[in-house]
Amino acid sequence: MVSVSIIGGTGYTGSELLRLLANHSKIEAIEHITSRKESGNSILKIHPHLKSMGYDNLCFEDIDLDKIDSDVVFCATPHGASMNIVPKLHEKGIKVIDLSGDYRFEDISMYEEWYNLKHTGKLNAVYGLPELHRELIKKADLIANPGCFPTGAILSIAPLVEKGIIEERVIFDSKTGVSGAGVEPSQTTHYPNVNENIKPYKITNHRHTPEIEKELNKLVEVSNKPVKVSFTPHLAPFTRGILTTAHTYLKENSLDITQAEIVEIYTKFYKKEHFVRVYDEEMVSLTGVRGSNFCDIAGFEIDRNGRLVMVSAIDNLVKGASGQAIQNMNIILGFDEKEGINYCGLKP
Ligand SMILES: NC(=O)C1=CN([C@@H]2O[C@H](COP(=O)(O)OP(=O)(O)OC[C@H]3O[C@@H](n4cnc5c(N)ncnc54)[C@H](OP(=O)(O)O)[C@@H]3O)[C@@H](O)[C@H]2O)C=CC1
Numbered sequence: 001m002v003s004v005s006i007i008g009g010t011g012y013t014g015s016e017l018l019r020l021l022a023n024h025s026k027i028e029a030i031e032h033i034t035s036r037k038e039s040g041n042s043i044l045k046i047h048p049h050l051k052s053m054g055y056d057n058l059c060f061e062d063i064d065l066d067k068i069d070s071d072v073v074f075c076a077t078p079h080g081a082s083m084n085i086v087p088k089l090h091e092k093g094i095k096v097i098d099l100s101g102d103y104r105f106e107d108i109s110m111y112e113e114w115y116n117l118k119h120t121g122k123l124n125a126v127y128g129l130p131e132l133h134r135e136l137i138k139k140a141d142l143i144a145n146p147g148c149f150p151t152g153a154i155l156s157i158a159p160l161v162e163k164g165i166i167e168e169r170v171i172f173d174s175k176t177g178v179s180g181a182g183v184e185p186s187q188t189t190h191y192p193n194v195n196e197n198i199k200p201y202k203i204t205n206h207r208h209t210p211e212i213e214k215e216l217n218k219l220v221e222v223s224n225k226p227v228k229v230s231f232t233p234h235l236a237p238f239t240r241g242i243l244t245t246a247h248t249y250l251k252e253n254s255l256d257i258t259q260a261e262i263v264e265i266y267t268k269f270y271k272k273e274h275f276v277r278v279y280d281e282e283m284v285s286l287t288g289v290r291g292s293n294f295c296d297i298a299g300f301e302i303d304r305n306g307r308l309v310m311v312s313a314i315d316n317l318v319k320g321a322s323g324q325a326i327q328n329m330n331i332i333l334g335f336d337e338k339e340g341i342n343y344c345g346l347k348p
């Protein structure tokens with residue numbers, strides 16, 4: 001049994017951590033859950049849906065980090081904030097899973113360029129995408145939990161990149177639900193601006209672009225050219241979910257590959273992966289993964305120009321954040337990887 005604390009407990013990913021951990025059989029207690037604004041208040045004030053789930057006496061605290069001594073701490077804090085919190089916990093020997101972008105880049109200068117922030121210093125973090133880095137995660141004491149868009153994008157084409165059958169340029173087009181923007185309201189997320197609307201943003205310069213690219217390039221054989229990623233997100237009128245369409249081009253020498261062979265490449269690549277479901281006949285959709293830790297993948301169609309289209313669907317708050325964070329904790333601590341997160345979607 002382990003004790004857990006959550007830094008940033010009033011946000012959406014903090015809320016999801018509580019929801020999922022309530023059904024985790026190896027969690028002894030949520031020792032501390034922090035909030036600066038809600039310190040002293042019951043967590044039920046902000047998360048009333050968690051009533052009778054074992055948290056009725058749990059209150060937010062604005063606690064000094066020195067007082068936290070849990071086995072595992074989840075930092076569900078914004079980028080820029082995590083880098084001032086994580087080192088203090090890490091140096092105490094606590095296993096830390098950071099949901100922000102602060103430790104996702106091995107190369108800090110790349111982080112500073114894309115996040116426009118000065119970093120407080122590199123730590124030895126493992127990029128927590130279990131389907132690609134499970135062995136490293138097992139030995140890690142600091143996990144950089146992947147970004148929501150990168151999770152769906154990387155998983156959608158990782159098998160093709162590893163196989164070396166697509167050209168270097170890859171285009172990802174993603175639609176995201178509004179919870180991706182966090183709990184603080186803004187003009188962008190204001191209901192009249194989102195409802196019955198769809199709006200592209202950061203069409204060429206979203207900070208998840210280099211994250212997707214550097215992870216895909218870990219799969220590229222030295223003899224092949226590095227992948228070049230273009231990424232455009234769109235804000236869409238739903239609360240949860242990210243649907244990503246990946247456009248890739250088959251290499252000249254792979255143009256005779258069949259759809260069935262591509263399906264086979266994916267099936268083999270994800271054979272042991274419980275949380276990646278490959279659909280060779282059905283199209284995937286967001287309701288199929290809503291509330292779940294699954295990444296559903298479909299597509300496999302090649303058009304008359306040799307363009308291969310893949311599609312992935314995730315719940316940004318689960319496989320894209322808190323579910324994956326718990327999956328990482330399960331791997332580090334040697335628990336069943338599915339513990340606490342083994343739910344299907346909520347398709348009506
Ligand atoms: N939402 C999503 O879909 C995803 C989010 N992420 C990442 O996960 C992290 C959390 O996201 P999300 O839950 O959406 O964010 P929210 O904005 O919803 O919540 C942020 C939380 O952090 C606390 N907080 C903010 N600043 C500080 C600070 N300086 N020190 C301590 N606590 C602070 C806030 O509480 P209070 O102000 O009361 O202290 C709040 O509880 C972010 O880094 C985000 O980028 C990753 C993948 C997906």
Ligand SMILES: CC(=O)N[C@@H](CCC(=O)OP(=O)(O)O)C(=O)O
Nearest residue numbers: 099100101147148176178180181
């Ligand atoms: C809708 C919306 O605004 N989405 C956010 C998602 C990013 C996020 O959650 O940040 P990390 O995954 O990098 O931590 C955005 O595009 O910035």
